[in-house]
Amino acid sequence: xxxxxxxxxxxxxxxxxxxxxxxxxxxxxxxxxxxxxxxxxxxxxxxxxxxxxxxxxxxxxxxxxxxxxxxxxxxxxxxxxxxxxxxxxxxxxxxxxxxxxxxxxxxxxxxxxxxxxxxxxxxxxxxxxxxxxxxxxxxxxxxxxxxxxxxxxxxxxxxxxxxxxxxxxxxxxxxxxxxxxxxxxxxxxxxxxxxxxxxxxxxxxxxxxxxxxxxxxxxxxxxxxxxxxxxxxxxxxxxxxxxxxxxxxxxxxxxxxxxxxxxxxxxxxxxxxx
Ligand code: GLP
Numbered sequence: 001x002x003x004x005x006x007x008x009x010x011x012x013x014x015x016x017x018x019x020x021x022x023x024x025x026x027x028x029x030x031x032x033x034x035x036x037x038x039x040x041x042x043x044x045x046x047x048x049x050x051x052x053x054x055x056x057x058x059x060x061x062x063x064x065x066x067x068x069x070x071x072x073x074x075x076x077x078x079x080x081x082x083x084x085x086x087x088x089x090x091x092x093x094x095x096x097x098x099x100x101x102x103x104x105x106x107x108x109x110x111x112x113x114x115x116x117x118x119x120x121x122x123x124x125x126x127x128x129x130x131x132x133x134x135x136x137x138x139x140x141x142x143x144x145x146x147x148x149x150x151x152x153x154x155x156x157x158x159x160x161x162x163x164x165x166x167x168x169x170x171x172x173x174x175x176x177x178x179x180x181x182x183x184x185x186x187x188x189x190x191x192x193x194x195x196x197x198x199x200x201x202x203x204x205x206x207x208x209x210x211x212x213x214x215x216x217x218x219x220x221x222x223x224x225x226x227x228x229x230x231x232x233x234x235x236x237x238x239x240x241x242x243x244x245x246x247x248x249x250x251x252x253x254x255x256x257x258x259x260x261x262x263x264x265x266x267x268x269x270x271x272x273x274x
Contacts, residue, residue: 001233003214005253006265010202010238011045013265014133017198017236018050019059021131027063032101034065034123036132036186036194037091038143039083042202043135047090054095061097065126067119069134069143069191071107073157073182081171082107105155105184116155116184123155123186129194136201139163140209140222144185151218151226153187188226197233199224201241210237211244214270228270 006013018035027033053059068083077084084104092102103122109115123129134142141147144158160168165179172178191197201210212222213235219225227233245253249268256266 001228001230001235001270003210003249003268003270004234004236004265005242005268006236006238008264009045010200010236011043011047012049013236014043014046014198014200015049015053018046018131018133019053021196022059022064025130029063032063032065032126034067034126034128034130036129036134036191037066037068037087038134038200039068039070039086040135042200042206043133044090046133046200050091051094059095061095064097065101066097066103067123067126067129067186068104069132070158070183070185071105072180073107073112073184074180075107077106077108105186107180107184112157112184116157119184119186120155120190123190123193131196131198132191132194134191134197134199136199136206136209136224137164138167138205138209140212140224142188142191142199142223142226144183145188145191145223147221147223149188149220149223151192151220151229152189154190155184155186158183158185188223192226192230194230195232197227197230199227199233199235201235201237203238204240204243206237206241207244210235210241211246214245214249215247 022033025033054061071083075082105119106115136142139147146158146161159182165176169176169179209224213224216225218228252268253266
């Protein structure tokens with residue numbers, strides 16, 4: 001996999017990458033582009049720029065199908081912190097996605113296990129996700145796949161760890177008791193089944209997860225290390241998220257920065273463990 005360290009905003013980088021990837025794919029109604037989407041604060045800028053691209057008619061969502069990664073269990077979809085609300089606010093209400101092309105897991109389904117099967121089947125029926133974009137949790141979770149989740153997991157009901165609930169309490173008036181205890185999430189196997197992956201880490205709070213990805217072989221203890229098993233995976237990180245890099249990766253980054261100090265980004269190949 002590759003690690004791209006960027007000096008420009010990760011949101012701008014990711015939005016431009018999504019736009020270019022969809023444009024090059026040249027989607028049609030018979031052959032739509034299938035885009036996997038995340039939530040979280042890291043990707044707010046990315047959505048703002050995607051909205052601008054759509055407004056300026058630089059990006060057309062009409063032949064795009066979206067699948068979100070996850071949703072809290074039990075939150076009404078119109079709750080301001082549900083991922084349904086987040087997505088409407090940040091993207092769906094502003095672009096020309098067709099309503100029948102928008103897929104999100106239903107965290108209020110009466111049969112959650114059946115809902116997970118329905119969601120997984122819906123992804124398969126489209127032929128699979130072309131590009132799955134994701135953020136990462138401080139403990140290395142991807143979507144809501146917490147540490148210990150098997151790499152072959154599919155869409156499932158996940159128990160959120162205390163650290164994830166604490167990290168997300170800021171969205172619930174800092175009141176831990178309001179943070180849902182469970183979520184529906186695509187599995188790590190679902191994510192790895194996508195044709196391409198772009199995960200994003202910004203800020204020092206993600207530095208420990210990034211250094212584990214870089215220095216460790218794939219291990220369920222750090223779910224993001226599964227990205228190393230995918231042939232077309234990128235971790236996009238800002239400089240703050242790289243402050244704890246060590247070993248070969250640190251040497252590679254220092255050398256790349258010295259060789260081209262004015263570059264907007266530096267690309268590291270993580271095939272060799274540090
Ligand atoms: C939640 C989401 C994850 C996301 C993470 C990071 O836990 N389920 O998919 O990656 O938040 O959030 P933030 O970008 O706010 O740090």
